[in-house]
Amino acid sequence: MLYSEKVLDHFSNPRNVGEIENADGIGEVGNAKCGDIMKMYIKVDNGIITDVKFKTFGCGAAVATSSMATELIKGKSIDDALKLTNKAVVEALDGLPAVKLHCSVLAEQAIKSALSDYYTRQGIDPLPIVGEIGECEHCH
């Protein structure tokens, strides 16, 4: 299993680890049985994601993709965050081994799940904005 230097860097020094008290949105995806759970917390101000934190149970790639995903949406608008694809996360990490690509999918879903929760808390139906958050293919 060959991980890129970037993956190893984000694994050993993960950015934005932790929780946000009074978060505006919290999303959780994955399950313990598959060996990956990602939980993402966001703070939103005027449509901008001002802060983001994560907690992840999973392999090196799961931690690294969580870390990179938080970096990619921090300070960005909700619109930009919704456009973030798992592919962009993989590219930013200089690639992932094929068997670990599902981790990047989880990272994308974790962000969408947190944004979905944000809209729900605002009394807005998230479905037309965020869309369906698919299940990880690897798990099903």
Add this chain to the structure above:
Amino acid sequence: MEKRFIYADNAATTQVSEEVLNAMLPYFRSEYGNASSIYKKGRDAQKAIEIAREKVAKAIGAQPNEIYFTSCGSESDNWAIKGVCDKLAAKGKKHIVTSVFEHHAILHTCEYMEKHGYEVTYVPIDSKGLVSPEDVKNAIREDTAIVSIMFANNEIGTIQPIEEIAAICREKGVIFHTDAVQAVGHVEIDVHKMGIDLLSLSGHKIHAQKGIGAIYIRKGLALPNYLHGGAQERNKRAGTENVPAIVGLGTAIEIACTDITKKAEITTAKRNRLIDGILQIPHTRLNGDRDKRLPGNLNISIEGIEGESLLLMLDMNGICASSGSACTSGSLDPSHVLLALGLKHEVAHGSLRLSIEDDIPDEDVDYILEVVPKVVERLRAMSPLWERIVKGEAIGN
């Protein structure tokens, strides 16, 4: 704490020892003859092979003419299963008995045989990682060709009741094979006394090089050839002999089996210190029977964390370890061995295997006991699963 380098994955492979390398070296350059050649250079190579064969035989209580060199433990396993099936096919014996937690070299060979019309019974293991001889007895049928139960498990290190199982097979007239790749050189083995018909072993687990193995085939049990070609290995296994590797295996097994009991005692004491130390971490459990296990093996499940992350972080601290079998690392499913023990998936994901030897310095044991809890704490701090375990929302085993 100063960073150290500790290789604690000897069940995956070992370093070729200096003695082994020195014994091998002449056979690369000066003694390069083909053992099948008639002239002195060839005869010298043949002599070296026969000396190595004697050493392997002596180490497991066999006769030299019962030992055949192969390329690896997997080849020996394949030869044993397929050879016996082939031999007894005409008698209508198309049933195999093995266990659920064998190495893939056995399991995948059995699956292959299933595709070729064989039936396989996979006997279970109990919660301590042991096969019950009674289960083996009950699984044997009129048409059983072979029983194959590993001597010691590669992941959890549990040592099976081989003598009892062999006795049952003898009584029932069924051929008994054991994959002893993990056991040879670590526990005493006497194939004749134990009633073993076939035994697989490998060089690179006992400080010989990779790519050399052997099989013991009890005298009188003529197994059909697996690899066809030249007349090497008394017409049984074709292919020009890998003389340096064979010489290395002979030296390695001789060294490994010298003072085996004394070394096992030393290793066990150090291993137990590691077990007791790591089990101080809350929400951990030892996998496999504590006493009926290989001296150097420990396998502990650590709840709330995932194994690969643990290995990466240990690696950053200079510790080479394993999470379940190295062969499993290409797949995402937790180890079949840990699942067979009855562990939940999420607990099986977070297992740590260390495999040490008698020469591990006490300072290294101290270092592992310092690093592991710190790494676990760090990973648990970022684990949403651990959060739930602490709150009592998720329970492990």
